[in-house]
Amino acid sequence: MVNTAEFIERLQKVLDYYGLSASAFADKIQVNRASISHLMSGRNKPSLDFVLKILDTFPEIELYWLLNGQGTFPKKPDSAEETSGTLFSNPAPPRENPEVRIAKVDVEPEVSTKQEDPIKSAQKKNIEKIIIFYTDGTFKTFIES
Numbered sequence: 001m002v003n004t005a006e007f008i009e010r011l012q013k014v015l016d017y018y019g020l021s022a023s024a025f026a027d028k029i030q031v032n033r034a035s036i037s038h039l040m041s042g043r044n045k046p047s048l049d050f051v052l053k054i055l056d057t058f059p060e061i062e063l064y065w066l067l068n069g070q071g072t073f074p075k076k077p078d079s080a081e082e083t084s085g086t087l088f089s090n091p092a093p094p095r096e097n098p099e100v101r102i103a104k105v106d107v108e109p110e111v112s113t114k115q116e117d118p119i120k121s122a123q124k125k126n127i128e129k130i131i132i133f134y135t136d137g138t139f140k141t142f143i144e145s
Helices: 004-018 022-029 033-041 048-057 063-068 077-083 118-123
Strands: 129-133 139-143
Touching (some): 004 022, 004 033
C-alpha cells in the first residue's frame, strides 16, 4: 500500500526537479488543479490514473520510486542502455589496413518533359473577382469593371 505522506514528499521532489508549480504540473499531466491540491494537502490518495499520467508525461520517473521510494530519481542513464542497445554500444574494432575504394560515377542531368507553365495558362483566363480576408475578420472585394 502506498504511504500518502511519503508519496507527497516524492511528488514534491519531482516538482522541485522540474521547477514546476503544482498548477503547472497539473496542466502538464492534464489533471484538474484541484486534484493536485487535494493530493498535496493529504486529503486524497493518488489514483492509478494520476500515477499513470505522471509516468506517461515524465518517463524518467521510475514507478517503484514514485510509489514506494525504491530505486532512484531521475532514472540513471545506465539502466536505459542495458535494456536497449544504441548505435555505438558495441562498436566493431578498427581494422589495421582499411581499404579505401573510390568509385567514379558519371551523372547525366535528367531531362524533363516540357510541361505547360500554370502561370501562362492562367493568363488566358479573365479575373472576375478577388476577395482578401484579414486576420481581424474583415475583408475587401475587388470586382472586374
